[in-house]
Amino acid sequence: YSLLLFIxxxxxxxxxxxxxxxxxxxxxxxxxxxxxxxxxxxxxQATIADVLAKIQLTPLAALEKxxxxxxxxxxxxxxxxxxxxVSVFIKGEDAxxxxxxxxxxxxxxxxxxxxxxxxxxxxxxxxxxxxxxAP
Numbered sequence: 584y585s586l587l588l589f590i591x592x593x594x595x596x597x598x599x600x601x602x603x604x605x606x607x608x609x610x611x612x613x614x615x616x617x618x619x620x621x622x623x624x625x626x627x628q629a630t631i632a633d634v635l636a637k638i639q640l641t642p643l644a645a646l647e648k649x650x651x652x653x654x655x656x657x658x659x660x661x662x663x664x665x666x667x668x669v670s671v672f673i674k675g676e677d678a679x680x681x682x683x684x685x686x687x688x689x690x691x692x693x694x695x696x697x698x699x700x701x702x703x704x705x706x707x708x709x710x711x712x713x714x715x716x717a718p
Contacts, residue, residue, distance in 0.1 A: 606626040606627050606628050607626070607627045608624050608625070608626060608627070609624070609625060609626070609627050609629075609655070609656070609657035609658075610622055610623070610624050610625075610657065610658060611623050611625060611634065611655050611656075611657070611658070611659045611660075611661055612658075612659070612660045612661065613634060613638055613661050613663065614660060614661070614662055614663070614672060614680045615644075615661075615662040615663035615664060615665065615670050615680050615682075616640055616641045616643050616644035616645070616663040616664065616665050616670075617638050617639065617640055617641065617644075617663050618638075618639040618640070618641060619639070621638070623637060623638070625637070625655065627657070628654065629654065629655050630651060630652050630653060630654055630655070631649055631650060631651050631652070631653050631655060631661065632651040632652065633655075634655060634661060635649075635651070638663075640663060643665045643666050644663050644664070644665070644666070645664040645665055645666040645667075645668075648664045648710050648711075649663075649664070660672045660674070660713055661711070662680060662710075662711040662713075664710050664711060665682055667684070667685055668682045668683060668684060668685055669682070669683050669684070669685050669686070669687050669707075669708050669709075669710050670682050670710065670711065671683075671692065671708050671709075671711070671712045671713070671714055672711070672712070672713045672714070673696070673714055673716050674713050674714065674715045674716065675715055675716035675717060676716075677716075681695060681696065683695065683708065686707060687707065687708050688704070688705055688706065688707055688708065689704035689705065689706065689708065690704075690705065691708075692708060692714070696716070698716070
């Protein structure tokens, strides 16, 4: 009888215990100042610090520009910045990372990519920004 009571109490305790939030696996892409650009499968609650623990950086990586506690999202392109520069990800037919001097503007990017038909924007580029370039 006491063994049956013990099993019943144990099952009851397990039944009432709150279940951990389900985390799903997402895919992200890591580019920029890494030894090898790659896609990673990581849990959906992962932070940039979690991603950095799984990759190998180059000596030029500017970690001081990164928010380690920020969460990554599914299909995100995480750009690892370079010291003294601003790195942006160009999304489109010819996806790539473009590195310019810190303080560069859209105009500087337009000239580097030799893009003629582009709206004139004068603001400075933001580190790790993704810019869609239509074909």
